[in-house]
Amino acid sequence: MRLFTDHGYDAVTVADVAEAAGVSAMTVYRHFPTKEDLVLIDQPAQLVAEHVAASSAAQPLVRRVGSALIDAATNWTGSNGDEQAANERFLLDRLRLMVSTPALRARHLDSQYALQQAIVDALGDDATGPDAAFRAQAATSACIAAMHTALTRWVEDDGHTKLPDLIARALTASFGDDAVATRRKG
Numbered sequence: 001m002r003l004f005t006d007h008g009y010d011a012v013t014v015a016d017v018a019e020a021a022g023v024s025a026m027t028v029y030r031h032f033p034t035k036e037d038l039v040l041i042d043q044p045a046q047l048v049a050e051h052v053a054a055s056s057a058a059q060p061l062v063r064r065v066g067s068a069l070i071d072a073a074t075n076w077t078g079s080n081g082d083e084q085a086a087n088e089r090f091l092l093d094r095l096r097l098m099v100s101t102p103a104l105r106a107r108h109l110d111s112q113y114a115l116q117q118a119i120v121d122a123l124g125d126d127a128t129g130p131d132a133a134f135r136a137q138a139a140t141s142a143c144i145a146a147m148h149t150a151l152t153r154w155v156e157d158d159g160h161t162k163l164p165d166l167i168a169r170a171l172t173a174s175f176g177d178d179a180v181a182t183r184r185k186g
Helices: 002-007 014-021 025-031 035-039 043-054 061-078 083-099 101-125 130-156 163-173
Strands: none
Touching: 002 014, 002 083, 014 025, 014 035, 025 035, 035 083, 035 101, 043 061, 043 101, 061 083, 061 101, 061 130, 061 163, 083 101, 101 130, 130 163
16 A cells, blocks of 8 residues: 555555565455456445344434444444554555546546445345335435535545544434434544
């Protein structure tokens, strides 16, 4: 990540990464099949899906998905002290690269589609049947778009605002005050 942020994504080769890590390029490719995978690691789909699956089906769909996105952002940027600052900086650097690099933006869109599918799958019985599945896909896609807007703002803001709060604000702007639990304020 340091090489990409210092020199630019396009200027750094996999061989450069391998040299900095003290391994062969083949070793890097064994763990990261593409250069994009070096940046797009630890995709959030499983974590978000687990939060959705654990949520109450009695809650509105948008609140279930939105709360899972906020909780996942809390986990991404969580911990305490120096570890929290390091996690936030790492995520911020990754997002900055994704926003500014066309190849990474394209892969990020692919990961958003995978996230949408993981969330819809986690809804289980609440997304069975063509109409219910369509509603789940539409609501999930809209929540992910709100989250993407918050992520972009977080990058522009250089991480000064808490990411979970920005996601809650984006969800509220998109769906109204009932979109997020009252414990979240933005």
